[in-house]
Amino acid sequence: MSTASEALARAADTARLAPSVHNTQPWRWVVRGDSLELYAVTDRQLREQDPAGRLMLLSCGAALHHARVALDAAGWTHTVRRPAGEPLAVVQAAAPGPADPAAMRRLQLLQVRRTDRRAVSDEPVAPEAVQAITAAATAGGARLHVLNRDQVLELAVMIEHAGDAERHDERMRAETASWVGGERPAGTGLPDAVIPVELPLTTVAERDFGVSGTLQAGTGHDTAAAYAVLYGDGDEPADWLRAGEALSEVWVAATDHGAAVLPLSSPIELDFTRQALRRMLGEVGYPFLVMRLGTTDPDHAGPAHTPRLPVEQVIEIVED
Structure with a gap:
């Protein structure tokens, strides 16, 4: 039987697999006996695209x-x-017990999940899967609003405007370039293998990183995709941390039902598009993230996992 500190260290190691904006991995863990402390690492915050640190906190929540x-x-x-x-956050380990098979299944799903920028197929995500994914958001402490067709068209315009604004901002372009392709901090960022060779022609545009990757994205469209907004009642740091937990819960459900997830953060990064999203929600909540849900061609392998920082850079064990 392992000690609490050993179990917590392994849990922090698993957390290295979590998704984060541009794969910045802006977190640090400290193991102190039977407690595990989570800290944000502002050195890996996107200062231009995420000046308030919202997406950094969402990443830490995941x-x-x-x-x-x-x-x-x-x-x-x-x-x-x-x-x-x-x-x-401080995670306090209480007592060990037998492994939970259902929880082990959830862990396996987290270990295989990935961000998939390939074009989705013409097969829509099954209604029962969308229902399960929506329920997962609620269980995780947020809510998920699935967009109707008119709202998807509105979203397409928002993302086009967000993309134009960021392409015309020299500092934003430089920040993206420092995390995507080419030279970037070791163990972080988005390598060419997870970026499409060319952007697929879709109604809602994927993010243009300004580089051509090596991922064969296919020729599909997004007409069968479902688009949704993850949102919640508050806009405080604690709400964004919860939003990251909910995002990870959503990803478990999506992976379990064979749905590919593509987070779309660009409309969250700019105030004017984020406010437009809030109006789309009827101003009943604050948007945290947009995501595309779809099915991909099972005969073609998905993108590679993105790199991760080594353990010693993200986990500190404090001896008693």
Whole structure:
């Protein structure tokens, strides 16, 4: 039987697999006995695209969810405190027990999930899968609004405007270039293998990173895709951390139902498009992220996993 600190260190290691904006991995873990502390690393924050640190916190929330799933799978009961400020969260290990097969299945899903920028097929995501994914958002502490056709067209215009604004902003372009393709911090960023050779011709445009990757994205369109907005009642740091947990929960459900997920953060990065999204929601909540849900060609392998920072850069173990 492992000790609490060993279980927490393994959970933090699992959290290295979490998704993050531009694969910045803006988190750091400290293991102190039977507690695991989560901190944001502002050195890996996107200062131009995410000046308020919202997407950084969302990324940290996804990592927190990964760590919790790993503890569940190992049979460790635990509690979580989310203090205002730093650390963002403290996971307290309580007692070990037998491994939970359902939790082990969830962990396996997190280990295989990936961001898929390939074109989706003409087969829509099954209604029961969309229902399960929507329920997962609620279980994770947020909500998911699936867009109707008219709203998808509105979203397409928003993303076009966001893309134009960022392409005309020299500092934003330079920031993207530092994380995508070419030279970038070791273990982070988006390599050519996960970026399409060329952008597919879709109604809602994928993000143009300004580089040509090596991923064969296919010739499909997005007419069969479902688009959704992850949102919540608040706009405080704690709400964005919860949003990341909900995103990770959504990804578990999507992967379990064979749905590919593509997060679209560009309309969140600019105030005018984020406000337009909020109006689309009837101003009943604050948008955290847009995502595309679709099915991909099962006969073709998905993109490679993005690189990860080494353990020693993201996990510190403090001995008693």
